Amino acid sequence: MAKTSQKKQQGYFRYIKWFWILFGAGVLAVILVFLLASWGAFGEMPTFERLENPETNLATEFISSDGETLGKLYLDDNRTPIAYENLPENLVNALVATEDARYYDHSGIDARGTLRALVFLGSKGGASTISQQLARQLFVGIRAKNWTKYTQKIKEWVIATRLERNYTKEEIIAMYLNIYDFGYNADGIRSAARIYFGKEPAELRTEESAVLVGMLKNSSLYNPMRREELVLNRRNTVLGQMAKYGYITETEKDSLQALEMKINFNPESHREGLATYFRMYMQKFLNVWVDQNPKPDGEKWNIYLDGLKVYTTVDSRMQRNAEEAVQEHMKNLQAEFFHQNTPDRNPTAPFLDLETFEIDNIMERAMKTSPRWRAMSREGKSEKEIRASFKQKAEMTVFDWNSDSFEKDTIMTPMDSIRYYKTFLRTAMMSMEPQTGHVKAWVGGIDYKHFQYDNVIQGARQAGSTFKPFVYAAAIDQLRYSPCYTLPDNQYCIEPGKHGNLEAWCPKNSDGKYSGENMTLKSALANSVNTITAQLIDRVGPGSVVSMAKNMGLDRDILEVPAIALGTPEFNVYEMVGAYGTFANQGVYVKPVMVTRIEDKNGTVLYEYTPETKDVLSKDVAYAMVNLMEGVTQYGSGGRLRHTYGKNQAMYKEIITGYPYELTNPIAGKTGTTQNQSDGWFMGMVPNLVTGVWVGGEERSIHFSRLAYGQGASMALPIWALYMKKNYANEEIGVSRDAFEVPEEMSINIDCSKESQDNQDDLDTDDDLDDLDF
Incomplete structure (x- = not known):
């Protein structure tokens, strides 16, 4: 019995022994597996450095001046x-x-x-x-x-x-x-x-x-x-x-x-969200910046992966107001444009005053510059194949103002889609704080997803009457004229050979009439009287006007001929807003600024902007110009901002239902309309905000047939007015309602109250009243 018990005990201990052996082997096996894994036997393992700094793709973030994210820039990872x-x-x-x-x-x-x-x-x-x-x-x-x-x-x-x-x-x-x-x-x-x-x-x-x-x-x-x-x-x-x-x-x-x-x-995508046009401009800005500012190790920053933070000057609230204002007005304006350009009313719609061969040339050029043509050319397709594809119907999604998403699915040929997009009026708007140059809002078009051309800064259009203030500024600066100075509204000619003229230049007023009366400069600018502007450029010379315009940021090649007085030079909205900012900033030009600083993902500052400024006008001349342009909104083509009509209100009561703006604070501005109503402008200023708006077709042959609809006061001014009303509705934004600051030493007389009163009812011109309320 004792031997049997001893054998059982030995067997028991043997099981215990093997249990611990197997258990220990299991533990060692687990440890070995973990060691093998850590040594990379099952695949590459991250190094200590990678664990300390795990790599992830980080989007570049655009941050507004009020701390909101405008959007991001990324390839795959937002x-x-x-x-x-x-x-x-x-x-x-x-x-x-x-x-x-x-x-x-x-x-x-x-x-x-x-x-x-x-x-x-x-x-x-x-x-x-x-x-x-x-x-x-x-x-x-x-x-x-x-x-x-x-x-x-x-x-x-x-x-x-x-x-x-x-x-x-x-x-x-x-x-x-x-x-x-x-x-x-x-x-x-x-x-x-x-x-x-x-x-x-x-x-x-x-x-x-x-x-x-x-x-x-x-x-x-x-x-x-x-x-x-x-x-x-x-x-x-x-x-x-x-x-x-x-x-x-x-x-x-x-x-x-x-x-x-x-x-x-x-x-969130590059084509959707807030400030799309501005964000795409910023992408180009960053591409230039990274080329000029490498990392400390000499490598190039990756704007899509390195998580840069770009602090911009744009105010998200003002940007949203600007986009809403554009949307509200352009939708209604476009509806009227479609109404006037039905096949019955205009067989060549949307083009006006063009022969068939001219329209064919426009369409041919648009086809050859289209993304489809470029893509098929890269694929090695023949021109015959490419042209044939433009005649084949296909399913596509196109822009549509009447859809909640502003898109609709349809079937049409690519050539028909080109013509369809030509029918849409385009716009641009930029708003800037003149004292700092900080751009507060930037709208380059009606919808970035379908219209990617940024009309704020790409290309240029004729400025029309919005160029006239530079002529007046040269006259006041050099000749010390005051807003009260009078000139006769008579036909005026500049003879051949004078100021580089090849032939006599005798500009007419917009209505083809001359009052024969003496007009103050303030009244003449308010009513865009061409004969007065011609007399001023004759006295100061086109060279002086060009020099002043260039000093105010309009640094393009401008022919030094008298005709520039009526706005033949071409500029974009970005340039015009910067130039007008000089008037509001007491004569100091400040180059528009979009970025205040750039930081890396750790908050290290990589870039801070330095303001670029230039003294152009004395304070009294700048204020005299502001005073002149206040007349535009008091009794000129911008008077609809005040909800005023003048003495002929009864005459127009059937077509004018009233302008819904009723802005009462001091406003300086200028409307502009080019030949055939191809371009409509409005430049508006309050003491701490200058805003420019342009509206027109992609082609200059795409325009309203009547001045009533095609003038700047009808096409562009309403956007400015809606935008400002939205800004004023939010007191936190801080847009000024105050009067412009009068310089302490004002050597130019601006007290033209009697002359202004005489002109209060001088509103019976097409440029002032003959339009419809949209």
Whole structure:
């Protein structure tokens, strides 16, 4: 019996021995597997340096002067990381409750979760911790299949533990939320909050955070833009998890689950969103900047990946007001243009006054410069094949003012689409603070997605009567004329040979009539009297006017001939706003500024702007010009800003229903209309804001047939008025309602009250009244 008992005891110890041997071997095997993984046996592992500085693609961010994100610049990843401190508590709680309930208790690997997953083969939940999921996102990649998934899981474990040693729990959460792709260009939590809810992450409500956390399981499957009911159920699951782990009460859970899921979708792309034209200009600006400003190591900054922060001068509130004003007016103006250019009314629509061969030439040129022609040429297609493709009908999406999305699906030939887009009137608008040169709003067209030509700064159009103030400024500056100085409104000719004239130049007034009366300069400019302007340029000479214009930023080749007095030179809106800013800034020209500074992703300042200024006019001359242009809005072509009509109101009562602006504060400005109404301008100023607006067709042969609709006061001025009303509705923006500052030493007489009173009723010209209210 004793021997039997001894044998049993020896057998027992043998089992114990083998258990510990096998257990030790298992532990050593696990350690060996982890060592092999860390040595790269299962694939490349991140170095310590990469763990310290994980590489992610970061979008360049354009930030407005009021601290809002205007947009981003990126190739594939629309990512702007934010710190843990900027994450709402409800988002963090939802994440931990749903993805890793014991997150704060483990060091990268959840032992309980791992055992549960092994025992139940994953049927009762996986074992991936937040740290492991971050490891996969940063260094491992998409989920592998077959046996590779096991080696991938080991790599995740190793990297997760390393991440836990290198970063705090809070930093890991922030990194994970910043790296995740939520779909629809929503790379990272900040983009996701902006795109799906139109707000910053810190502003997310609990139910909104639950939606985004729910998407972490599979952002393609659980996407609110694709599967609303599925996402709603997933959101409620997340809320249930938050209640389970005590982050919210059962009562809160029930009330939150009962809420509708409200998505405020704000897609972010280069062709959509706020300030699209401005952002595309900034892309060109940065391309030049990075060429001239390399990194300390000599490498070139990547504007799509390096996470630059570009602080701009644009005010997001004013930019939004500008875009809304353009949209409101241009939609109505376009409807009238379509009404007047039906095939019955205009067989050559949208072109006017052109022969068939001239229209064919325009269409031929447009075809050869189109993206389709260039793309097919690169593909090696013959000209015959390319031309044939322009005659084949195809499905396409085109711009349409009458659609909620401003788009409609249709079928037409590419050549017909070219003609269709020619029918749309284009516009440009820029607004600037004259004292600093800071550009506050920039609208380059009616819709960047379909009209990518930026009319603010690309190309140029004839300035029309908006050039006349430079003629008046030269006369006041050199001859010391005052706004009260009078000249006769008679036909006036400049003889051949004088001022470089090849033949006699005898300009007519817009209505072809001459009053024969003496007019003050203030009244003459207010009513755009050409004969007075001709007399002034004859007295000072075209050279003086050109020199002054160039000093005020209109630095183009301008022919020094008398005809420039009526606005034959071509400029863009950017140049004109900068030049007019000289008048509002007491004679000092400040070059328009769009960027105040640029920082790298760590906040290091890489660039700060230096103002470019030039003294052009004395303060009294500048103020005299402001006083002159105030007459335009008091009793001239800009009088509709005041809701005034003059003595002929009864005569026009059937076609004028009233201008809805009723602005009462001091405003200086000038309208401009070019030959055949091809271009309509309005330049408007208050003490701390100068804004220029241009409206016209892509081709100069695309225009209204009547001055009533085609003048600057009808095409461009309403945009300025709507924009200013919106600005004034928000007192926080701070647009001035005050009078322009009068210099202490004013040597030029501006008291022309009697002359102005005599002209109060001088409004019966086409340029003032003969239009319809849109």
